[in-house]
Amino acid sequence: MDHERLQGFLYDMLLARAFEERAAQEYTQGHIAGFLHLYPGEEAVAVGSIRAAEPSDYIVSTYREHVHALIRDIEPKKIMAELYGKSTGVSRGMGGSMHLFDKERRFMGGYAIVGETFPIAAGIGYSILYRHLPEVVLCYFGDGAVNQGTFHESLNMAALWKLPVLFICENNHYQIGTEIHRHSAVVDVYKRAASYAIPAEQVDGMDVEQVYAHTHSALDRIRAGGGPYLLEFQTYRYRGHSMADPGAYRPPAEVRAFGGQDPILLATRELARHNPPSKSAQASDPAMDVIQQHIDKGFAAGHWQEEDVATMKAQIQQILDEAVAFAQSSPSLTMDDAVFLANQNHAHEVLF
Amino acid sequence: MDEDLFYWQAVNIALDRAMEEDPDVFVMGEDVGLYGGTYRATENLMAKYGELRVRDTPISENSFTGLGVGAAMTGLRPVIEIMTVNFALLALDSIVNLAAKIPFMSGGQFPVPLTIRMPGGVAKQLGAQHSQRLEHTLMNVPGLRIAVPFTPQDAYGQLRQAIRSDDPIIVLEHDLLYFSKGAVDLDAKAPPMHRAIVRRPGTDITCAAYSLMVAEALAAAETLKESGISMEVIDLRSLSPIDWNCLQQSVEKTHHMIIAEEDSGFAGAGAELAATVQERCFYSLDAPVSRVAGMNIPIPFNAALESAAIPHAADIVLAARKMLLERSQTS
Numbered sequence: 001m002d003h004e005r006l007q008g009f010l011y012d013m014l015l016a017r018a019f020e021e022r023a024a025q026e027y028t029q030g031h032i033a034g035f036l037h038l039y040p041g042e043e044a045v046a047v048g049s050i051r052a053a054e055p056s057d058y059i060v061s062t063y064r065e066h067v068h069a070l071i072r073d074i075e076p077k078k079i080m081a082e083l084y085g086k087s088t089g090v091s092r093g094m095g096g097s098m099h100l101f102d103k104e105r106r107f108m109g110g111y112a113i114v115g116e117t118f119p120i121a122a123g124i125g126y127s128i129l130y131r132h133l134p135e136v137v138l139c140y141f142g143d144g145a146v147n148q149g150t151f152h153e154s155l156n157m158a159a160l161w162k163l164p165v166l167f168i169c170e171n172n173h174y175q176i177g178t179e180i181h182r183h184s185a186v187v188d189v190y191k192r193a194a195s196y197a198i199p200a201e202q203v204d205g206m207d208v209e210q211v212y213a214h215t216h217s218a219l220d221r222i223r224a225g226g227g228p229y230l231l232e233f234q235t236y237r238y239r240g241h242s243m244a245d246p247g248a249y250r251p252p253a254e255v256r257a258f259g260g261q262d263p264i265l266l267a268t269r270e271l272a273r274h275n276p277p278s279k280s281a282q283a284s285d286p287a288m289d290v291i292q293q294h295i296d297k298g299f300a301a302g303h304w305q306e307e308d309v310a311t312m313k314a315q316i317q318q319i320l321d322e323a324v325a326f327a328q329s330s331p332s333l334t335m336d337d338a339v340f341l342a343n344q345n346h347a348h349e350v351l352f
Numbered sequence: 353m354d355e356d357l358f359y360w361q362a363v364n365i366a367l368d369r370a371m372e373e374d375p376d377v378f379v380m381g382e383d384v385g386l387y388g389g390t391y392r393a394t395e396n397l398m399a400k401y402g403e404l405r406v407r408d409t410p411i412s413e414n415s416f417t418g419l420g421v422g423a424a425m426t427g428l429r430p431v432i433e434i435m436t437v438n439f440a441l442l443a444l445d446s447i448v449n450l451a452a453k454i455p456f457m458s459g460g461q462f463p464v465p466l467t468i469r470m471p472g473g474v475a476k477q478l479g480a481q482h483s484q485r486l487e488h489t490l491m492n493v494p495g496l497r498i499a500v501p502f503t504p505q506d507a508y509g510q511l512r513q514a515i516r517s518d519d520p521i522i523v524l525e526h527d528l529l530y531f532s533k534g535a536v537d538l539d540a541k542a543p544p545m546h547r548a549i550v551r552r553p554g555t556d557i558t559c560a561a562y563s564l565m566v567a568e569a570l571a572a573a574e575t576l577k578e579s580g581i582s583m584e585v586i587d588l589r590s591l592s593p594i595d596w597n598c599l600q601q602s603v604e605k606t607h608h609m610i611i612a613e614e615d616s617g618f619a620g621a622g623a624e625l626a627a628t629v630q631e632r633c634f635y636s637l638d639a640p641v642s643r644v645a646g647m648n649i650p651i652p653f654n655a656a657l658e659s660a661a662i663p664h665a666a667d668i669v670l671a672a673r674k675m676l677l678e679r680s681q682t683s
Contacts, residue, residue: 119417
């Protein structure tokens with residue numbers, strides 16, 4: 001893989017991690033509130049898959065979608081302002097953390113009811129088919145979503161009508177606090193796609209290069225008229241389900257790891273002990289932080305030096321400082337804004 | 353030019369014309385294609401427009417309704433048919449959490465120009481699961497608009513308006529109205545979608561009704577006329593938003609109001625109507641607003657009990673006489 005792309009992945013993942021940690025900090029300080037679901041540990045999935053897509057492809061995401069939005073090149077400050085509930089946010093402050101929308105970038109929303117991304121993606125796919133366009137919908141969901149009716153209903157329709165949808169499972173093995181062996185009779189998510197004659201693969205979601213490569217070939221296949229495809233990325237989330245979740249359901253050793261000096265590294269090592277990766281996912285070392293792995297590979301192959309990484313981190317730090325300053329200084333919303341929005345789509349109609 | 357049409361034909365022509373005019377309009381639902389719709393509302397459309405625009409779906413109400421939302425977000429104008437209101441209970445997430453919320457929580461970036469048609473109401477011995485009405489549930493969802501056409505003319509006009517609108521709109525039809533007949537002027541300029549209409553003017557008492565209950569109210573008015581009582585009948589035509597001015601004008605004239613609804617009275621549409629009319633017109637009313645509504649039980653299968661569980665013209669007549677009699681005794 002070429003130098004520039006690998007460096008791009010590194011930058012993306014560092015930005016993703018730093019954004020989420022900064023959001024956590026802002027939350028802890030009481031600057032933002034509500035539900036806040038963070039992505040550390042899963043960065044390779046969003047970065048590898050979204051970078052493999054075309055700007056004309058659509059993205060439908062879940063409530064853990066800040067990083068998908070960032071990698072879709074939505075400005076960090078507009079995402080941060082949305083978390084703050086300000087009018088300068090990407091959804092004008094009306095969505096919040098779980099509902100990021102950006103029409104221009106075809107970012108079709110974060111959805112906060114598990115399983116909603118399936119029918120929305122099927123609908124966008126239907127629209128692409130209707131207009132005979134060479135576009136694809138990337139539909140994200142977690143391992144917990146596959147037991148919702150919409151998963152089965154929508155996969156069936158997508159296969160039946162050959163809709164151009166790439167179903168992307170971010171399998172982090174937990175639906176909030178319930179581990180996958182306790183919520184699913186079949187724990188290999190990709191196998192379920194066979195019921196609907198949808199081709200599927202299980203891929204190491206901790207290796208950004210693999211994520212990119214598999215997404216790229218799946219997208220090519222869909223674009224060529226092959227119908228839907230499903231990719232299951234095996235990944236981990238290092239934090240609790242949300243900021244309200246201390247993660248007490250995890251094994252004690254795993255929980256202790258979060259209190260350590262280097263929570264990311266410790267947690268991943270512990271996670272690896274408790275959740276040995278499946279055979280097909282052994283290419284990367286889950287005991288190692290997903291980003292650190294990529295950094296180390298780049299060192300070994302001579303793609304970058306310590307100072308390159310340090311420079312990137314400094315740049316990102318500045319971007320995030322600016323994002324927070326922007327969010328804090330943005331004007332607050334008024335009830336007039338809300339009422340206007342609630343009525344704007346029929347403002348031209350005579351109702352009575 | 354006026355033509356006498358069945359209600360289902362009016363719906364059918366509305367869909368046909370909308371599809372002819374706008375290539376972004378498509379129809380989707382269970383048995384809407386090859387079969388032509390369980391009430392014939394989509395008859396012949398598949399032959400004319402093809403499978404992409406008239407799509408038979410699997411029995412997956414939540415997902416094909418949600419599919420309609422996704423398609424609407426990209427600018428198409430889907431008309432989703434849910435075979436009956438009762439099945440829409442399975443699609444509530446797509447209706448309530450998606451269609452009604454996305455335009456707002458995307459900060460206005462994604463209008464959802466989606467029309468959802470569905471018949472409901474008590475038909476003939478379909479049993480408790482197939483005899484429901486859902487207006488109370490849907491009325492409580494900000495972001496949805498609800499049309500309740502009673503005449504074939506409105507079935508045509510309001511559906512055309514719903515399809516043209518950029519809002520998600522529910523069109524509640526009634527099982528027993530599909531084979532009612534009425535004059536339809538396909539080229540007439542329709543009144544605004546949510547305007548209530550006085551179907552029969554009167555001076556002594558107002559009866560507000562919607563959907564099939566308008567027929568019962570009109571029959572009651574005819575009976576009351578024989579005993580010298582003049583009842584005004586208002587067809588609401590819409591349950592969200594509601595044309596309060598029309599109701600207010602009528603109450604200011606008659607000073608008495610009855611609401612007729614087929615649905616269970618408890619927390620039903622009539623509760624909202626009664627509460628708001630009393631807030632707006634308290635000093636014009638000579639008696640408390642009265643609700644003539646369905647009983648608060650699941651609709652029985654037995655024909656006699658089924659009929660007794662919902663209001664009829666005689667119940668409206670009785671309520672009107674009682675209200676006016678009590679008034680004359682106290683004044």
